[in-house]
Amino acid sequence: MKSIILSSFALIFSWCCSAQDYSCSPENREAVASKIEEIRGIRESSAGEQLITIGKAFLGTPYVAKTLEGNPSETLVIDLQGLDCTTFVENVLAFGLIRREGDLTFDAFLRALEKVRYREGILQGYSSRLHYFTEWLDDNEEKELVMNITSRLGGIEVPKELHFMSRHRDLYPALSKENTYEDMIQIEKKISKNPICVLPLDTLAENENMLESGDIIALATSIEGLDVTHTGFAIRMPDNRIHLLHASATGKVEISELPLVDYLKKIRNNTGIIVARPVF
Template sequence: MGQITCATEDSILFEKKLNQIKHIRTSSLGDSIVAIGKSFLGTPYVEKTLEVGTKETLVINLRGLDCTTFVENVLAFGLQIKGDKHLFLDFAKKLETVRYRNGEMNGYSSRLHYFTDWIRNNESIGLVEDITPELGGEIIQKPINFMGTHRNLYPFLADDTNYENILKVESDLAKESLCILPQNQIEAQEAHIQDGDIIALATSIKGLDVTHTGFAIRVDGRVHLLHASTSGSVTITKEPLVDYLKKIKSNTGIIVARPTLLSSQTP
Protein backbone atom coordinates (compact mmCIF):
# COMPACT_ATOMS: atom_id res chain seq x y z
CA MET A 1 0.00 0.00 0.00
CA GLY A 2 1.33 3.43 -0.98
CA GLN A 3 1.18 6.79 0.76
CA ILE A 4 -2.05 7.68 2.57
CA THR A 5 -3.44 11.20 2.65
CA CYS A 6 -5.90 11.92 5.45
CA ALA A 7 -6.53 14.31 8.29
CA THR A 8 -6.43 13.42 11.97
CA GLU A 9 -10.20 13.94 11.99
CA ASP A 10 -10.61 11.08 9.53
CA SER A 11 -9.00 8.50 11.80
CA ILE A 12 -11.20 9.75 14.64
CA LEU A 13 -14.29 9.59 12.41
CA PHE A 14 -13.27 6.08 11.36
CA GLU A 15 -13.32 4.89 14.97
CA LYS A 16 -16.68 6.55 15.60
CA LYS A 17 -18.14 5.09 12.42
CA LEU A 18 -16.85 1.62 13.16
CA ASN A 19 -18.31 1.70 16.67
CA GLN A 20 -21.58 2.88 15.16
CA ILE A 21 -21.90 0.12 12.57
CA LYS A 22 -19.88 -2.87 13.77
CA HIS A 23 -22.85 -4.40 15.56
CA ILE A 24 -25.13 -4.22 12.50
CA ARG A 25 -27.04 -7.47 12.23
CA THR A 26 -29.36 -7.71 9.25
CA SER A 27 -30.96 -10.48 7.26
CA SER A 28 -29.07 -9.66 4.07
CA LEU A 29 -25.92 -8.02 2.77
CA GLY A 30 -28.08 -5.47 0.96
CA ASP A 31 -29.70 -4.42 4.23
CA SER A 32 -26.25 -4.07 5.81
CA ILE A 33 -25.06 -1.90 2.92
CA VAL A 34 -28.11 0.34 3.32
CA ALA A 35 -27.58 0.60 7.07
CA ILE A 36 -23.96 1.63 6.57
CA GLY A 37 -24.98 4.07 3.84
CA LYS A 38 -27.63 5.66 6.05
CA SER A 39 -25.03 6.19 8.76
CA PHE A 40 -23.49 8.79 6.41
CA LEU A 41 -26.73 10.77 6.01
CA GLY A 42 -26.01 14.48 6.25
CA THR A 43 -22.30 14.14 5.42
CA PRO A 44 -21.45 17.10 3.15
CA TYR A 45 -21.03 16.65 -0.57
CA VAL A 46 -17.54 17.72 -1.63
CA GLU A 47 -16.30 17.28 -5.18
CA LYS A 48 -12.78 16.31 -6.26
CA THR A 49 -11.75 15.08 -2.82
CA LEU A 50 -9.26 12.69 -4.44
CA GLU A 51 -7.43 15.38 -6.43
CA VAL A 52 -4.86 16.14 -3.75
CA GLY A 53 -1.26 17.19 -4.28
CA THR A 54 0.81 16.36 -7.35
CA LYS A 55 1.21 12.61 -6.85
CA GLU A 56 -1.48 9.95 -6.52
CA THR A 57 -2.03 8.96 -2.89
CA LEU A 58 -4.68 6.92 -1.11
CA VAL A 59 -7.00 9.71 0.01
CA ILE A 60 -9.24 8.93 2.97
CA ASN A 61 -11.79 11.64 3.61
CA LEU A 62 -14.81 10.84 5.76
CA ARG A 63 -15.64 14.52 6.30
CA GLY A 64 -16.82 15.16 2.74
CA LEU A 65 -17.87 12.74 0.00
CA ASP A 66 -18.70 12.79 -3.68
CA CYS A 67 -20.98 10.16 -5.19
CA THR A 68 -18.20 7.68 -5.97
CA THR A 69 -16.25 8.03 -2.73
CA PHE A 70 -19.53 7.56 -0.86
CA VAL A 71 -20.06 4.20 -2.58
CA GLU A 72 -16.42 3.22 -2.05
CA ASN A 73 -16.40 4.06 1.65
CA VAL A 74 -19.67 2.20 2.27
CA LEU A 75 -18.28 -0.93 0.60
CA ALA A 76 -14.99 -0.62 2.46
CA PHE A 77 -16.83 -0.40 5.78
CA GLY A 78 -18.93 -3.37 4.68
CA LEU A 79 -15.73 -5.35 4.21
CA GLN A 80 -14.39 -4.01 7.51
CA ILE A 81 -17.26 -5.27 9.65
CA LYS A 82 -17.34 -8.53 7.68
CA GLY A 83 -13.73 -9.26 8.64
CA ASP A 84 -11.96 -9.69 11.94
CA LYS A 85 -9.53 -6.78 11.59
CA HIS A 86 -10.67 -3.34 12.68
CA LEU A 87 -7.61 -1.11 12.47
CA PHE A 88 -7.52 2.08 10.41
CA LEU A 89 -4.78 0.65 8.18
CA ASP A 90 -6.94 -2.39 7.48
CA PHE A 91 -9.72 -0.06 6.37
CA ALA A 92 -7.25 1.84 4.18
CA LYS A 93 -6.25 -1.38 2.43
CA LYS A 94 -9.89 -2.27 1.81
CA LEU A 95 -10.50 1.17 0.34
CA GLU A 96 -7.48 0.70 -1.90
CA THR A 97 -8.87 -2.65 -3.03
CA VAL A 98 -12.18 -1.07 -4.02
CA ARG A 99 -10.77 2.09 -5.65
CA TYR A 100 -7.82 0.87 -7.70
CA ARG A 101 -7.26 -1.54 -10.58
CA ASN A 102 -6.52 -5.01 -9.27
CA GLY A 103 -6.73 -3.59 -5.77
CA GLU A 104 -3.38 -1.83 -5.92
CA MET A 105 -2.57 1.86 -6.14
CA ASN A 106 0.07 2.30 -8.84
CA GLY A 107 -0.16 5.88 -10.04
CA TYR A 108 -2.99 8.08 -11.23
CA SER A 109 -4.16 5.79 -14.03
CA SER A 110 -4.56 2.84 -11.67
CA ARG A 111 -7.49 4.63 -10.07
CA LEU A 112 -10.78 3.42 -11.58
CA HIS A 113 -11.91 6.80 -12.92
CA TYR A 114 -14.70 5.49 -15.16
CA PHE A 115 -17.46 3.82 -13.18
CA THR A 116 -18.12 1.03 -15.68
CA ASP A 117 -14.42 0.20 -15.38
CA TRP A 118 -14.86 0.33 -11.60
CA ILE A 119 -17.73 -2.16 -11.82
CA ARG A 120 -15.84 -4.56 -14.09
CA ASN A 121 -12.75 -4.54 -11.90
CA ASN A 122 -14.65 -5.06 -8.67
CA GLU A 123 -16.71 -7.78 -10.32
CA SER A 124 -13.50 -9.53 -11.39
CA ILE A 125 -12.38 -9.78 -7.75
CA GLY A 126 -15.79 -10.81 -6.46
CA LEU A 127 -16.92 -7.65 -4.70
CA VAL A 128 -19.90 -6.86 -6.92
CA GLU A 129 -21.96 -8.48 -9.68
CA ASP A 130 -23.27 -6.54 -12.66
CA ILE A 131 -26.91 -7.66 -12.86
CA THR A 132 -27.95 -5.24 -15.61
CA PRO A 133 -28.11 -8.01 -18.24
CA GLU A 134 -30.47 -10.01 -16.01
CA LEU A 135 -32.75 -6.98 -15.78
CA GLY A 136 -33.06 -6.78 -19.55
CA GLY A 137 -30.27 -4.29 -20.16
CA GLU A 138 -29.34 -3.43 -23.72
CA ILE A 139 -25.83 -3.65 -25.14
CA ILE A 140 -24.46 -0.45 -26.67
CA GLN A 141 -21.12 0.61 -28.09
CA LYS A 142 -19.86 4.01 -27.03
CA PRO A 143 -16.37 5.51 -26.95
CA ILE A 144 -15.40 6.29 -23.35
CA ASN A 145 -12.73 8.96 -23.68
CA PHE A 146 -13.91 12.05 -21.81
CA MET A 147 -10.71 12.44 -19.79
CA GLY A 148 -8.48 12.12 -22.81
CA THR A 149 -10.50 14.64 -24.78
CA HIS A 150 -10.84 17.06 -21.85
CA ARG A 151 -7.30 17.00 -20.52
CA ASN A 152 -7.54 20.56 -19.20
CA LEU A 153 -10.22 19.56 -16.68
CA TYR A 154 -7.92 17.16 -14.83
CA PRO A 155 -4.88 18.72 -13.11
CA PHE A 156 -3.07 15.37 -12.88
CA LEU A 157 -3.21 15.07 -16.68
CA ALA A 158 -0.85 18.01 -17.04
CA ASP A 159 1.77 15.32 -16.48
CA ASP A 160 2.47 13.68 -19.84
CA THR A 161 2.99 10.23 -18.34
CA ASN A 162 -0.36 10.34 -16.59
CA TYR A 163 -2.00 11.54 -19.79
CA GLU A 164 -0.49 8.77 -21.92
CA ASN A 165 -1.49 6.17 -19.35
CA ILE A 166 -5.09 7.43 -19.30
CA LEU A 167 -5.18 7.23 -23.11
CA LYS A 168 -4.09 3.59 -22.79
CA VAL A 169 -6.87 2.93 -20.28
CA GLU A 170 -9.38 4.50 -22.65
CA SER A 171 -8.03 2.44 -25.53
CA ASP A 172 -8.68 -0.71 -23.50
CA LEU A 173 -12.16 0.52 -22.58
CA ALA A 174 -12.94 0.94 -26.27
CA LYS A 175 -12.86 -2.86 -26.54
CA GLU A 176 -15.69 -3.17 -23.99
CA SER A 177 -19.41 -2.79 -24.58
CA LEU A 178 -21.86 -1.21 -22.16
CA CYS A 179 -25.01 -2.85 -20.89
CA ILE A 180 -27.63 -0.30 -19.84
CA LEU A 181 -31.20 -0.67 -18.62
CA PRO A 182 -33.00 2.08 -20.55
CA GLN A 183 -34.79 4.72 -18.52
CA ASN A 184 -38.21 3.74 -19.92
CA GLN A 185 -37.77 0.14 -18.77
CA ILE A 186 -36.65 0.72 -15.19
CA GLU A 187 -40.10 0.82 -13.62
CA ALA A 188 -40.98 -2.57 -15.12
CA GLN A 189 -37.85 -4.07 -13.52
CA GLU A 190 -38.10 -2.23 -10.20
CA ALA A 191 -39.25 -5.31 -8.30
CA HIS A 192 -35.95 -7.03 -9.16
CA ILE A 193 -33.77 -4.24 -7.78
CA GLN A 194 -32.79 -4.91 -4.17
CA ASP A 195 -31.88 -2.64 -1.28
CA GLY A 196 -28.14 -2.02 -1.38
CA ASP A 197 -27.76 -2.49 -5.14
CA ILE A 198 -25.39 0.07 -6.64
CA ILE A 199 -27.19 2.27 -9.15
CA ALA A 200 -25.02 4.02 -11.77
CA LEU A 201 -26.64 6.67 -13.94
CA ALA A 202 -25.76 6.21 -17.61
CA THR A 203 -25.49 9.31 -19.76
CA SER A 204 -25.72 10.59 -23.30
CA ILE A 205 -22.81 12.98 -22.70
CA LYS A 206 -20.13 12.29 -25.29
CA GLY A 207 -17.20 10.30 -23.95
CA LEU A 208 -18.76 9.53 -20.55
CA ASP A 209 -20.31 6.31 -19.30
CA VAL A 210 -21.77 7.37 -15.96
CA THR A 211 -22.43 10.74 -14.31
CA HIS A 212 -23.62 9.73 -10.85
CA THR A 213 -24.02 6.74 -8.55
CA GLY A 214 -25.57 5.66 -5.25
CA PHE A 215 -27.48 2.80 -3.63
CA ALA A 216 -31.00 1.54 -4.12
CA ILE A 217 -33.21 1.91 -1.05
CA ARG A 218 -36.89 1.13 -0.79
CA VAL A 219 -39.21 3.75 0.63
CA ASP A 220 -42.91 2.82 0.86
CA GLY A 221 -42.30 -0.02 -1.58
CA ARG A 222 -40.60 2.10 -4.27
CA VAL A 223 -36.91 2.21 -5.15
CA HIS A 224 -35.28 5.53 -4.26
CA LEU A 225 -31.61 6.56 -4.42
CA LEU A 226 -29.37 6.85 -1.35
CA HIS A 227 -26.52 9.03 -2.59
CA ALA A 228 -24.07 11.85 -2.02
CA SER A 229 -26.11 14.53 -3.73
CA THR A 230 -24.59 17.53 -5.47
CA SER A 231 -27.40 19.49 -3.81
CA GLY A 232 -25.47 19.37 -0.56
CA SER A 233 -25.06 16.10 1.35
CA VAL A 234 -25.68 12.37 1.59
CA THR A 235 -29.43 12.01 1.32
CA ILE A 236 -32.29 9.89 -0.01
CA THR A 237 -34.19 11.16 -3.03
CA LYS A 238 -37.66 12.43 -2.18
CA GLU A 239 -39.10 10.87 -5.31
CA PRO A 240 -38.67 7.30 -6.57
CA LEU A 241 -35.64 6.62 -8.75
CA VAL A 242 -37.77 6.46 -11.91
CA ASP A 243 -39.11 9.98 -11.35
CA TYR A 244 -35.74 11.33 -10.23
CA LEU A 245 -34.13 10.20 -13.49
CA LYS A 246 -36.77 11.85 -15.65
CA LYS A 247 -35.51 15.23 -14.42
CA ILE A 248 -32.00 14.56 -15.77
CA LYS A 249 -31.96 15.44 -19.47
CA SER A 250 -28.77 13.52 -20.25
CA ASN A 251 -29.82 10.33 -18.47
CA THR A 252 -30.26 7.29 -20.70
CA GLY A 253 -30.85 4.65 -18.03
CA ILE A 254 -28.99 2.81 -15.30
CA ILE A 255 -26.39 0.15 -14.66
CA VAL A 256 -27.03 -2.03 -11.60
CA ALA A 257 -24.27 -3.77 -9.65
CA ARG A 258 -25.08 -5.94 -6.65
CA PRO A 259 -22.50 -6.03 -3.81
CA THR A 260 -21.31 -9.51 -2.89
CA LEU A 261 -18.14 -8.71 -0.88
CA LEU A 262 -16.93 -12.27 -1.37
CA SER A 263 -13.42 -11.59 -2.65
CA SER A 264 -10.74 -13.95 -1.40
CA GLN A 265 -8.25 -11.28 -2.50
CA THR A 266 -9.58 -8.78 -0.01
CA PRO A 267 -7.31 -8.42 3.03
Protein backbone atom coordinates in the same frame (compact mmCIF):
# COMPACT_ATOMS: atom_id res chain seq x y z
CA MET B 1 22.44 -5.07 19.88
CA LYS B 2 23.29 -3.74 16.42
CA SER B 3 20.78 -6.11 14.79
CA ILE B 4 18.06 -4.95 17.20
CA ILE B 5 18.73 -1.31 16.31
CA LEU B 6 18.69 -2.13 12.59
CA SER B 7 15.43 -4.09 12.97
CA SER B 8 13.83 -1.22 14.87
CA PHE B 9 14.97 1.24 12.21
CA ALA B 10 13.55 -0.99 9.48
CA LEU B 11 10.17 -1.11 11.22
CA ILE B 12 10.08 2.68 11.61
CA PHE B 13 11.15 3.18 7.99
CA SER B 14 8.49 0.73 6.77
CA TRP B 15 5.79 2.55 8.72
CA CYS B 16 6.87 5.92 7.36
CA CYS B 17 6.87 4.67 3.78
CA SER B 18 3.44 3.16 4.26
CA ALA B 19 2.14 6.41 5.76
CA GLN B 20 3.15 8.26 2.58
CA ASP B 21 0.73 6.12 0.59
CA TYR B 22 -2.37 7.59 2.20
CA SER B 23 -3.65 11.02 3.11
CA CYS B 24 -5.77 11.32 6.25
CA SER B 25 -6.18 14.23 8.66
CA PRO B 26 -6.50 13.58 12.41
CA GLU B 27 -10.17 14.53 12.13
CA ASN B 28 -10.75 11.97 9.40
CA ARG B 29 -8.89 9.29 11.32
CA GLU B 30 -11.26 9.95 14.23
CA ALA B 31 -14.19 9.82 11.81
CA VAL B 32 -13.08 6.38 10.59
CA ALA B 33 -12.79 5.16 14.18
CA SER B 34 -16.25 6.53 14.94
CA LYS B 35 -17.79 4.79 11.90
CA ILE B 36 -16.11 1.53 12.87
CA GLU B 37 -17.76 1.71 16.28
CA GLU B 38 -21.12 2.41 14.62
CA ILE B 39 -20.93 -0.66 12.39
CA ARG B 40 -19.88 -3.08 15.12
CA GLY B 41 -23.49 -3.63 16.08
CA ILE B 42 -24.86 -4.25 12.58
CA ARG B 43 -27.11 -7.31 12.57
CA GLU B 44 -28.45 -7.32 9.00
CA SER B 45 -27.65 -10.58 7.24
CA SER B 46 -27.33 -9.65 3.55
CA ALA B 47 -24.50 -7.54 2.14
CA GLY B 48 -27.02 -5.13 0.63
CA GLU B 49 -28.85 -4.47 3.89
CA GLN B 50 -25.54 -4.01 5.71
CA LEU B 51 -24.43 -1.46 3.14
CA ILE B 52 -27.69 0.45 3.50
CA THR B 53 -27.23 0.63 7.27
CA ILE B 54 -23.66 1.86 6.80
CA GLY B 55 -24.72 4.31 4.10
CA LYS B 56 -27.46 5.80 6.29
CA ALA B 57 -24.81 6.51 8.92
CA PHE B 58 -23.48 9.14 6.47
CA LEU B 59 -26.82 10.96 6.04
CA GLY B 60 -26.25 14.70 6.22
CA THR B 61 -22.54 14.51 5.34
CA PRO B 62 -21.72 17.49 3.07
CA TYR B 63 -21.21 16.95 -0.63
CA VAL B 64 -17.69 17.96 -1.68
CA ALA B 65 -16.50 17.40 -5.23
CA LYS B 66 -13.05 16.30 -6.37
CA THR B 67 -11.65 15.32 -2.97
CA LEU B 68 -9.36 12.82 -4.72
CA GLU B 69 -7.90 15.34 -7.18
CA GLY B 70 -5.14 17.92 -6.91
CA ASN B 71 -2.57 16.05 -4.82
CA PRO B 72 1.08 16.29 -6.00
CA SER B 73 1.11 12.49 -6.29
CA GLU B 74 -1.57 9.83 -6.06
CA THR B 75 -2.30 8.76 -2.49
CA LEU B 76 -5.12 6.84 -0.87
CA VAL B 77 -7.28 9.78 0.24
CA ILE B 78 -9.34 9.23 3.39
CA ASP B 79 -11.95 11.97 3.71
CA LEU B 80 -15.24 11.32 5.48
CA GLN B 81 -15.89 15.00 6.17
CA GLY B 82 -17.01 15.63 2.61
CA LEU B 83 -18.08 13.08 0.00
CA ASP B 84 -18.95 13.03 -3.66
CA CYS B 85 -21.10 10.30 -5.17
CA THR B 86 -18.15 8.01 -5.95
CA THR B 87 -16.28 8.39 -2.66
CA PHE B 88 -19.55 7.81 -0.80
CA VAL B 89 -20.07 4.46 -2.55
CA GLU B 90 -16.42 3.45 -2.16
CA ASN B 91 -16.24 4.26 1.54
CA VAL B 92 -19.49 2.45 2.28
CA LEU B 93 -18.22 -0.62 0.41
CA ALA B 94 -14.91 -0.50 2.28
CA PHE B 95 -16.67 -0.41 5.65
CA GLY B 96 -18.90 -3.25 4.48
CA LEU B 97 -15.84 -5.32 3.59
CA ILE B 98 -14.14 -4.94 6.95
CA ARG B 99 -17.47 -5.70 8.64
CA ARG B 100 -17.70 -8.94 6.68
CA GLU B 101 -14.09 -9.88 7.41
CA GLY B 102 -14.42 -9.06 11.10
CA ASP B 103 -11.26 -6.92 11.08
CA LEU B 104 -12.60 -3.60 12.33
CA THR B 105 -9.32 -1.65 12.36
CA PHE B 106 -8.03 1.46 10.63
CA ASP B 107 -5.41 -0.52 8.70
CA ALA B 108 -8.05 -2.98 7.49
CA PHE B 109 -10.15 -0.04 6.29
CA LEU B 110 -7.17 1.32 4.33
CA ARG B 111 -6.65 -2.03 2.63
CA ALA B 112 -10.34 -2.36 1.81
CA LEU B 113 -10.59 1.13 0.34
CA GLU B 114 -7.50 0.57 -1.80
CA LYS B 115 -8.97 -2.72 -2.99
CA VAL B 116 -12.20 -1.05 -4.09
CA ARG B 117 -10.71 2.13 -5.59
CA TYR B 118 -7.76 0.87 -7.64
CA ARG B 119 -7.22 -1.49 -10.54
CA GLU B 120 -6.56 -4.98 -9.16
CA GLY B 121 -6.66 -3.40 -5.71
CA ILE B 122 -3.19 -1.85 -6.01
CA LEU B 123 -2.37 1.86 -5.90
CA GLN B 124 0.28 2.49 -8.55
CA GLY B 125 -0.14 6.12 -9.49
CA TYR B 126 -3.01 8.22 -10.80
CA SER B 127 -3.81 6.00 -13.77
CA SER B 128 -4.27 2.95 -11.50
CA ARG B 129 -7.40 4.55 -10.03
CA LEU B 130 -10.64 3.28 -11.57
CA HIS B 131 -11.86 6.59 -12.97
CA TYR B 132 -14.57 5.30 -15.31
CA PHE B 133 -17.45 3.53 -13.56
CA THR B 134 -17.73 0.78 -16.16
CA GLU B 135 -14.10 -0.21 -15.57
CA TRP B 136 -14.65 0.17 -11.80
CA LEU B 137 -17.52 -2.28 -12.11
CA ASP B 138 -15.60 -4.80 -14.23
CA ASP B 139 -12.59 -4.67 -11.91
CA ASN B 140 -14.62 -5.09 -8.73
CA GLU B 141 -16.56 -7.92 -10.35
CA GLU B 142 -13.22 -9.63 -10.99
CA LYS B 143 -12.49 -9.19 -7.26
CA GLU B 144 -15.83 -10.90 -6.52
CA LEU B 145 -17.14 -7.87 -4.64
CA VAL B 146 -20.05 -7.03 -6.96
CA MET B 147 -21.95 -8.54 -9.88
CA ASN B 148 -23.21 -6.61 -12.89
CA ILE B 149 -26.89 -7.58 -13.07
CA THR B 150 -27.96 -4.97 -15.65
CA SER B 151 -28.46 -7.54 -18.39
CA ARG B 152 -30.53 -9.74 -16.08
CA LEU B 153 -32.84 -6.80 -15.44
CA GLY B 154 -33.42 -6.21 -19.16
CA GLY B 155 -30.43 -4.05 -20.04
CA ILE B 156 -29.23 -3.66 -23.61
CA GLU B 157 -25.63 -3.44 -24.82
CA VAL B 158 -24.54 -0.23 -26.52
CA PRO B 159 -21.10 0.53 -27.96
CA LYS B 160 -19.47 3.69 -26.64
CA GLU B 161 -16.04 5.21 -27.01
CA LEU B 162 -14.80 6.57 -23.69
CA HIS B 163 -12.44 9.52 -23.93
CA PHE B 164 -13.89 12.26 -21.72
CA MET B 165 -10.83 12.55 -19.44
CA SER B 166 -8.19 12.69 -22.18
CA ARG B 167 -10.22 15.20 -24.22
CA HIS B 168 -10.87 17.37 -21.17
CA ARG B 169 -7.32 17.21 -19.92
CA ASP B 170 -7.52 20.64 -18.29
CA LEU B 171 -10.11 19.36 -15.79
CA TYR B 172 -7.68 16.81 -14.33
CA PRO B 173 -4.42 18.32 -12.96
CA ALA B 174 -2.65 14.94 -12.90
CA LEU B 175 -3.03 14.68 -16.68
CA SER B 176 -0.63 17.62 -17.12
CA LYS B 177 2.11 14.98 -16.82
CA GLU B 178 2.64 13.56 -20.27
CA ASN B 179 3.22 9.96 -19.18
CA THR B 180 0.04 9.95 -17.07
CA TYR B 181 -1.90 11.47 -19.96
CA GLU B 182 -0.62 8.79 -22.35
CA ASP B 183 -1.49 6.08 -19.80
CA MET B 184 -5.05 7.40 -19.63
CA ILE B 185 -5.42 7.37 -23.41
CA GLN B 186 -4.40 3.70 -23.49
CA ILE B 187 -6.79 2.85 -20.65
CA GLU B 188 -9.66 4.57 -22.46
CA LYS B 189 -8.89 2.67 -25.67
CA LYS B 190 -8.85 -0.63 -23.80
CA ILE B 191 -12.12 -0.17 -21.91
CA SER B 192 -13.88 1.21 -25.01
CA LYS B 193 -13.56 -2.20 -26.66
CA ASN B 194 -16.39 -3.53 -24.49
CA PRO B 195 -19.99 -2.38 -25.00
CA ILE B 196 -21.85 -0.87 -22.05
CA CYS B 197 -24.98 -2.62 -20.83
CA VAL B 198 -27.63 -0.05 -19.86
CA LEU B 199 -31.11 -0.56 -18.43
CA PRO B 200 -33.44 1.93 -20.19
CA LEU B 201 -35.84 3.95 -18.08
CA ASP B 202 -38.98 2.29 -19.43
CA THR B 203 -37.60 -1.18 -18.71
CA LEU B 204 -36.55 -0.05 -15.22
CA ALA B 205 -40.14 1.02 -14.58
CA GLU B 206 -41.34 -2.45 -15.53
CA ASN B 207 -38.70 -4.32 -13.49
CA GLU B 208 -38.26 -2.05 -10.48
CA ASN B 209 -39.42 -4.88 -8.21
CA MET B 210 -36.26 -6.82 -9.15
CA LEU B 211 -34.00 -4.24 -7.55
CA GLU B 212 -32.86 -4.77 -3.97
CA SER B 213 -31.76 -2.40 -1.23
CA GLY B 214 -27.99 -2.10 -1.43
CA ASP B 215 -27.74 -2.49 -5.21
CA ILE B 216 -25.30 0.05 -6.63
CA ILE B 217 -26.99 2.31 -9.15
CA ALA B 218 -25.00 4.22 -11.77
CA LEU B 219 -26.62 6.79 -14.03
CA ALA B 220 -25.64 6.24 -17.68
CA THR B 221 -25.32 9.30 -19.87
CA SER B 222 -25.43 10.41 -23.49
CA ILE B 223 -22.57 12.87 -22.89
CA GLU B 224 -19.89 12.18 -25.48
CA GLY B 225 -16.97 10.13 -24.18
CA LEU B 226 -18.47 9.51 -20.74
CA ASP B 227 -20.20 6.44 -19.36
CA VAL B 228 -21.73 7.54 -16.04
CA THR B 229 -22.49 10.84 -14.33
CA HIS B 230 -23.67 9.77 -10.87
CA THR B 231 -23.92 6.79 -8.54
CA GLY B 232 -25.51 5.71 -5.26
CA PHE B 233 -27.40 2.86 -3.61
CA ALA B 234 -30.90 1.57 -4.24
CA ILE B 235 -33.02 1.69 -1.11
CA ARG B 236 -36.57 0.41 -0.78
CA MET B 237 -38.63 2.86 1.22
CA PRO B 238 -41.94 2.44 3.12
CA ASP B 239 -43.85 3.33 -0.08
CA ASN B 240 -42.39 0.04 -1.44
CA ARG B 241 -40.63 1.99 -4.16
CA ILE B 242 -36.90 2.08 -4.88
CA HIS B 243 -35.30 5.42 -4.05
CA LEU B 244 -31.65 6.53 -4.26
CA LEU B 245 -29.34 6.82 -1.23
CA HIS B 246 -26.55 9.04 -2.51
CA ALA B 247 -24.20 11.96 -2.04
CA SER B 248 -26.25 14.53 -3.91
CA ALA B 249 -24.57 17.41 -5.72
CA THR B 250 -27.32 19.60 -4.25
CA GLY B 251 -25.54 19.50 -0.93
CA LYS B 252 -25.33 16.31 1.17
CA VAL B 253 -25.79 12.58 1.54
CA GLU B 254 -29.52 11.99 1.39
CA ILE B 255 -32.30 9.70 0.21
CA SER B 256 -34.05 10.95 -2.90
CA GLU B 257 -37.52 12.30 -2.21
CA LEU B 258 -38.75 10.85 -5.49
CA PRO B 259 -38.66 7.16 -6.40
CA LEU B 260 -35.69 6.33 -8.64
CA VAL B 261 -37.78 6.10 -11.83
CA ASP B 262 -39.19 9.59 -11.31
CA TYR B 263 -35.84 10.97 -10.12
CA LEU B 264 -34.18 9.85 -13.35
CA LYS B 265 -36.76 11.65 -15.48
CA LYS B 266 -35.35 14.94 -14.18
CA ILE B 267 -31.71 14.09 -15.01
CA ARG B 268 -30.45 15.73 -18.17
CA ASN B 269 -28.73 13.41 -20.70
CA ASN B 270 -29.70 10.30 -18.73
CA THR B 271 -30.04 7.14 -20.82
CA GLY B 272 -30.85 4.68 -18.05
CA ILE B 273 -28.91 2.92 -15.31
CA ILE B 274 -26.22 0.31 -14.70
CA VAL B 275 -26.79 -1.95 -11.70
CA ALA B 276 -24.20 -3.77 -9.60
CA ARG B 277 -25.22 -6.11 -6.77
CA PRO B 278 -22.83 -6.60 -3.82
CA VAL B 279 -21.93 -10.28 -3.48
CA PHE B 280 -19.42 -10.33 -0.62
